[in-house]
Amino acid sequence: MKKVYVNEEWCLACHLCEYYCAAANSGAENMIKAFANGKKPISAIQVEESDSINFAVQCRHCPVPLCVKSCITGALSVKDGVVSCDESRCVGCYTCVLACPYGCIVTSEQSKVIRKCDLCTKNNNGDPVCVKGCPNRAIVFEER
Amino acid sequence: MALNYFQPLFDVIRDKDRCIKCRACERQCANEVHHYDAELDKMISNSQTCVDCQRCVCICPTSALKITDNPNKFRNNSNWSQRVMTEVYKQAETGGVLLCAMGNPKEYPVYWDKILLNASQVTNPPIDPLREPMETRVFLGKKPRSVTFKEDGSIDTKITPTLELSTPIMFSAMSYGSISRNAHESLARAAAELGIYYNTGEGGLHKDFYKYGPNTIVQVASGRFGVFKDYLETGAAIEIKMGQGAKPGIGGHLPGAKILEDVSKTRMIPMGTDAISPAPHHDIYSIEDLRQLVFSLKEATEYKKPIIVKIAAVHNVAAIASGIARSGADIIAIDGYRGGTGAAPTRIRDNVGIPIELALASVDQRLRDEGIRNEVSVVVAGSVRSSSDVVKAIALGADACYIGTAALLALGCHLCRSCQTGKCNWGIATQRPDLVKRLNPNIGYHRLVNLVHAWDHEIKEMIGGMGINSIEALRGNRLMLRGIGLNEKELEILGIRHAGQ
Ligand code: SF4
Ligand code: SF4
Numbered sequence: 001m002k003k004v005y006v007n008e009e010w011c012l013a014c015h016l017c018e019y020y021c022a023a024a025n026s027g028a029e030n031m032i033k034a035f036a037n038g039k040k041p042i043s044a045i046q047v048e049e050s051d052s053i054n055f056a057v058q059c060r061h062c063p064v065p066l067c068v069k070s071c072i073t074g075a076l077s078v079k080d081g082v083v084s085c086d087e088s089r090c091v092g093c094y095t096c097v098l099a100c101p102y103g104c105i106v107t108s109e110q111s112k113v114i115r116k117c118d119l120c121t122k123n124n125n126g127d128p129v130c131v132k133g134c135p136n137r138a139i140v141f142e143e144r
Numbered sequence: 145m146a147l148n149y150f151q152p153l154f155d156v157i158r159d160k161d162r163c164i165k166c167r168a169c170e171r172q173c174a175n176e177v178h179h180y181d182a183e184l185d186k187m188i189s190n191s192q193t194c195v196d197c198q199r200c201v202c203i204c205p206t207s208a209l210k211i212t213d214n215p216n217k218f219r220n221n222s223n224w225s226q227r228v229m230t231e232v233y234k235q236a237e238t239g240g241v242l243l244c245a246m247g248n249p250k251e252y253p254v255y256w257d258k259i260l261l262n263a264s265q266v267t268n269p270p271i272d273p274l275r276e277p278m279e280t281r282v283f284l285g286k287k288p289r290s291v292t293f294k295e296d297g298s299i300d301t302k303i304t305p306t307l308e309l310s311t312p313i314m315f316s317a318m319s320y321g322s323i324s325r326n327a328h329e330s331l332a333r334a335a336a337e338l339g340i341y342y343n344t345g346e347g348g349l350h351k352d353f354y355k356y357g358p359n360t361i362v363q364v365a366s367g368r369f370g371v372f373k374d375y376l377e378t379g380a381a382i383e384i385k386m387g388q389g390a391k392p393g394i395g396g397h398l399p400g401a402k403i404l405e406d407v408s409k410t411r412m413i414p415m416g417t418d419a420i421s422p423a424p425h426h427d428i429y430s431i432e433d434l435r436q437l438v439f440s441l442k443e444a445t446e447y448k449k450p451i452i453v454k455i456a457a458v459h460n461v462a463a464i465a466s467g468i469a470r471s472g473a474d475i476i477a478i479d480g481y482r483g484g485t486g487a488a489p490t491r492i493r494d495n496v497g498i499p500i501e502l503a504l505a506s507v508d509q510r511l512r513d514e515g516i517r518n519e520v521s522v523v524v525a526g527s528v529r530s531s532s533d534v535v536k537a538i539a540l541g542a543d544a545c546y547i548g549t550a551a552l553l554a555l556g557c558h559l560c561r562s563c564q565t566g567k568c569n570w571g572i573a574t575q576r577p578d579l580v581k582r583l584n585p586n587i588g589y590h591r592l593v594n595l596v597h598a599w600d601h602e603i604k605e606m607i608g609g610m611g612i613n614s615i616e617a618l619r620g621n622r623l624m625l626r627g628i629g630l631n632e633k634e635l636e637i638l639g640i641r642h643a644g645q
Contacts, residue, residue: 010584019166019205032206035164135203136584
């Protein structure tokens, strides 16, 4: 199955993937509207930075996802290998946040429910927008 | 400084309705123009240090940025232009030689743009490259005067080593040091895939690039940096650099700050020391001396590799080329006054040398008049900007062209001409690891391959239109060219007729 991978050698820490992700999954028509009037939609991909190395982190879509196991309401589930969250069922207990070994489940002050990567299967963008928006082809969508 | 004589050259304009404060521009500008002010919750820019490299404009996800010329102008004066005045202020402040980079930007005539190509109409039909075979392959090196055969019909003539190019384009000399490792790798990989050559420049060859040896031209310049047996043997050809179009008559200087571990190993000089290439080769003061170096290099490589001698196009270029052709060199490379550089004194770059078009025409004519045109191939450089420039160069008599600036543009360069600062935002002319990584060679080499493929296709279309189906039949075919807006003298030097004639 094709997944999103990050080649840290080429990650520039420009953080654009975060903005593409947040905008695409915000429901807004375009990026400007997504961030208009002080709105701060959340991204499921997060760039980790240090002096010498940076990389973007998002859900690994584990074959045996610990987050799904830990979810107390059944909001998290796997479909065709994609781990995704039914936000209407999430109660914001954050058990999955504790369970995910990669720290890929994102929380924010704007919303009580969690946010995670679903490989852009719930928007109409085709391939994941972080991959398409990466200026240095550090993020790739491929079979490994 | 309390009193600032310099007005910023550019104005950074941010459309506040579009800006989403993602701060990508801030993170990507090595000149620290943009910053986010948390107190004001605003992006602020300081245009003073902007070099108009367009990196922020290209990266902004909402197209919120524009860089324009600073509308602030000194009082109009056709003689003392703002540029001239600013240069005086700069020198009054620093007391130094003005430095600059890339090719001569001044408004001198571009002869390529004053030459038009021919096309066939009724009497000799044009050729469609998509339907009929078309040959853009060329061989660089000496061509035998005649071919003799043995009794059994096999060829008796001994052919000296040549370079085979799939299309008459090569990447100009750009040293590892002046350009980044990733830029170097992009050029090397593209040359290998395209079946052409790239050139190490005078910085030696990094050990990781030895595998591209069959597509590498190794350079021997006045500083002799990184020259040793393996280096010479690895290259497909050896280029002796006598001069460079951007700075004829002077040497080079790579500041110690850029000589980090890898560059120091490759150049074979201690870390942190300035790499100074003297203006002359200290062992070359005549054509006879040049001949000695040509043959030393041939001897060292067992006569297996063609030797290129590269010179800048200067006033008596034809006579110099004639001397080089007699020195035993296989290929002459001529670099015109618009040629690029990683750093040069501004006065030299902008005022020394002659246009490549005129230099090429006179060199080709001189070598033909002396009956030695077959002794050498002629490669031209110094602002070959498009496939039509290539076609015009070949019709004027060139065997192939070197492209440097065009190749860097393919890699992202926006000609901000600030290479000498070492802060290239596109990861090309820099050694700063965070900037170097911005050029992913997997993308870079592909863009170079695309560029050369596109040019190759256009060359075929243009020569096909003339009813010609091979580069060989175009070479020196000046009847395919007509001048426009040129005076008698220019037409005479170019050896072409005026349009309508
Ligand atoms: S990159 Fe564009 S949108 Fe982002 S902060 Fe800069 S100007 Fe604003
Ligand atoms: S130097 Fe380049 S990246 Fe920085 S503001 Fe100017 S154009 Fe933008």
